[in-house]
Amino acid sequence: MILKTRLLKKTYCFKDIKDVLAKANEEKSGDALAGIIAENDAERVAAKVVLSEMTLGDLRNNPVVPYEKDEVTRVIQDQVDENCYNKIKSFTVGEFREFLLKSHEKDIKGIRDGLTSEMIAAVAKLMSNMDLIYTAKKIKNLATCNTTIGRAGTFSSRVQPNNAKDDVDGIMASVMEGISYGAGDAVIGLNPVGDSASQVAMILNKFEEFIKKWNIPTQNSVLAHITTQMEALKEGAPMDLMFQSIAGSQISNTAFGIDVKLLDEAYELMKEKKNCTGDNFMYFETGQGSELSSEGHNGADQVTMEARCYGLAKRYKPFLVNTVVGFIGPEYLYDGKQTIRAGLEDHFMGKLTGLPMGVDACHTNHMKSDQNDSENLVVLLGAADCTYIMGIPVADDVMLMNQTTSYHDVAAVREIMNKRPIKEFEDSMERLGIMKDGRLTEKAGDPSIFVD
Missing domain, CATH: 1.10.220.70 (lyase)
Structure with missing residues (x-):
């Protein structure tokens, strides 16, 4: 050598x-x-x-x-x-x-x-x-929770109804708005402010009630710490996907409060008690720079450490994995050019690892980056057949305090790239009058259709 x-x-x-x-x-x-x-x-x-x-x-x-x-x-x-x-x-x-x-x-x-x-x-x-x-x-990597993600010609999205106060009415208003734009076929997934099992269970029940009432084929998730989710699951919460942020080294996973033994236990618990019908029921998020921020990079570069996250995720046959590119700030990805490169690297590495790979194309307000950079990345990801992106009201995450992609962006990429949602989800959108032949109708964007 x-x-x-x-x-x-x-x-x-x-x-x-x-x-x-x-x-x-x-x-x-x-x-x-x-x-x-x-x-x-x-x-x-x-x-x-x-x-x-x-x-x-x-x-x-x-x-x-x-x-x-x-x-x-x-x-x-x-x-x-x-x-x-x-x-x-x-x-x-x-x-x-x-x-x-x-x-x-x-x-x-x-x-x-x-x-x-x-x-x-x-x-x-x-x-x-x-x-x-x-x-x-x-590369097409399919996975099945309640529905199957990653099929050719599809472009999916997570409805991310975050709320700075965990106000349930506000959360559900965001869910209704997101679904009214044809977003949410990947998952309805909340980043909670609190981290209690009772709060996780309550929100999962609200999501499940909404999904069943309107017969919308999708998945639910509340992105609390994995130990909190395990507690909620043991108490009977209807959980389709169990979530955890992961890193590419043991040191950094310790900083997240996890290890392989705990992830294995969570996987086995979900296998026993999951609410979903399919065999893929884990959800992981990553992002370049997290190992350095927790002093666990072991002298290695952030791309290599990020690839190692995907190697770990592969063990659990996940339904969703996404990199939250740009989430830390300019200390790790300085500007739009670096963020776009990182998003394309992460998507490629996740796909080559065998994962149904998504990207949260986001940036913080103190980066030398703006919404045009995020939208440039999303268009490139659409060309690369990215599995899914995020959908946030007006692309502004009021809880995590970063700028990402909106419900409108999801619809725009589908039209530009001639892509569609997951088939069963699209059928439900047609039934509700929100979509026709894979495109939004005039009725789209009106969440009042979900108000009795």
């Missing part, structure tokens, strides 16, 4: 694979904050050259966090299919990129279980934005 190259009469040497991965990354303010970024574009190009000549076997044998030190590494390594791995272990990263670009979905899925997260992150670093879009578009 060669860790140096010569470009324009200058030799560039790197300490190890972790150093190469970090310096081959596109510029991110989080990597700069961590002190691991390439000094200049020339060093970044040199790192990409070195990375392109490494084999996938090199990357498997050198995870960015040692196997004996980190349970996320152990999950990722232990779930590798050795037969698939043996087919590709001698590929260089450059050859792997060419394979992904020229191959059909069947061939990509045929080797996917032989990959580790470090391999997936490595090839993402050699891809242009268009490469990421082109490859991700080929």
Whole structure:
């Protein structure tokens, strides 16, 4: 394994694979904050050259966090299919990129279980934005909760009815508005302000009552801490999806108050007591920079750590995974350009891992980014066949205090890209007069249709 190259009469040497991965990354303010970024574009190009000549076997044998030190590494390594791995272990990263670009979905899925997260992150670093879009578009990852997400030609959304006071009437007003715009086929999912089991159960019951009353095929979720959801589930709450934020290292998951044992327990509890009909009932959120913010990045770059989140999520066969790109702020993704790149990287890496991957295309008000940047990202994600995005009233999350995508954005992408909601959900929208032939009607946007 060669860790140096010569470009324009200058030799560039790197300490190890972790150093190469970090310096081959596109510029991110989080990597700069961590002190691991390439000094200049020339060093970044040199790192990409070195990375392109490494084999996938090199990357498997050198995870960015040692196997004996980190349970996320152990999950990722232990779930590798050795037969698939043996087919590709001698590929260089450059050859792997060419394979992904020229191959059909069947061939990509045929080797996917032989990959580790470090391999997936490595090839993402050699891809242009268009490469990421082109490859991700080929891959369809289906999952079934009450309905099936990820089918070709669909573009789904989460109705996110957050309320700064957890006011139930306000929450339900947002749900009604979102559904009236044809959003919510992925999930009706609330980020609660409080974190009590009784509050979780009460909101889940409200969601379930609304879904049943109006016969709307979708899923419910309340995004409290997983231990709170487990308590609510044990008490009989009608939970379709169990949620948790996850990270790419054991240290950072500890900061979230979780570990693999707890996630395993939650999975088994949901298998026993879930309200949904399908076999995919877990929901995870991630985002570049969370490991650095909790001092758990282990000296690795934020793209590689993000890929490791997806390797962990894969263990639980989730119905939904999304990266909340731009949620922390300029310390990790400085501006719109970095955020767009991160969103495309995360979507590609999640799809290649095998996940039904969505993106929350958001930004904070102190970033050098604006709504046009978020909308640019959403259009690119639509071109990449992103599985789902968020739907928030006027794109303003009054609880999480960031700007994201609106109910209108969901409808606009569907029209621009000729996409539709999940079929059963679309049928219910037609029955209610909200949609016709996959497009919104004049009746759309009027939540009073749900008021007796």
